[in-house]
Amino acid sequence: MSDDTIAIACDHGGLDLKELLKKDLEARGLSVLDLGTNGTESVDYPDFANAMAETVKSGKAARGVLICGTGIGISIAANRHPEIRAALVHDAFTARMSREHNDANVLVLGGRTTGPGVAQDCLATFLDTEFEGGRHARRVEKMSRPV
Template sequence: MSSHDVIVIASDHGALEMKALLKQHMEQKGLTVLDLGTHGTESVDYPDFADAVAGALKDGRASRGVLLCGSGIGISIAANRHRHVRAALVHDGYGARMCREHNDANVLVMGGRTTGPETAKDCLDLFLSTPFAGGRHARRIEKMS
């Protein structure tokens, strides 16, 4: 199995239910999901999970990632500290589509306490199905990488 077949997902305790929902949603679509936790309701530190997803992308275990925390804010900040990560915090389908089309985001971030389940599934579907437009956008992405 290549990394192009694998989506890595992780969350802190603030988005455990959303992680389970999105993992199941992807598996029902035939995708392979690498779940890096958390697996319980005890309080954990979101930077650890951002680092784990960044590691899976860097070492080729996955091609794209999904990160979740209560608001999505903390975990997106932590993820974007890694130069090879372009994590986009989105709240709707438009943001999910644009983060791929214009920004070539490789990590989708949402808040488990701020995003409803149907919106989260819609955002995930758009994130996974939207190609990067390239062109003038590629020059900008290269400056970040």
């Protein structure tokens, strides 16, 4: 797995935020794998969630960032994959907890509900926070099994 590669994807509702966060990832010296979308025409968020799941599962990226209008739909679609722990976050605290306690491997944001500064804080926190392990490891393992 490439620890310095982060995949990012969105639907039309997250395009502006995706472009902003790509710059933050690149400024950190990370390789960015842009899975789209790259235009404002209406697209279906499950397609991008599925592409993200395959990218993380295959090891082409260590973690991912998904964005749709609210973050809700794309997080539901991503979490259908047992390998994915996509966390819809709203601030730096929830971003930190998603990593510390849930070992989230995909950060999810709402392009229409999360301001740029808050989104940047969420991304930085998500990238800088390690999984705590311990009692949380047992729970993460249970979430990672197919139902």
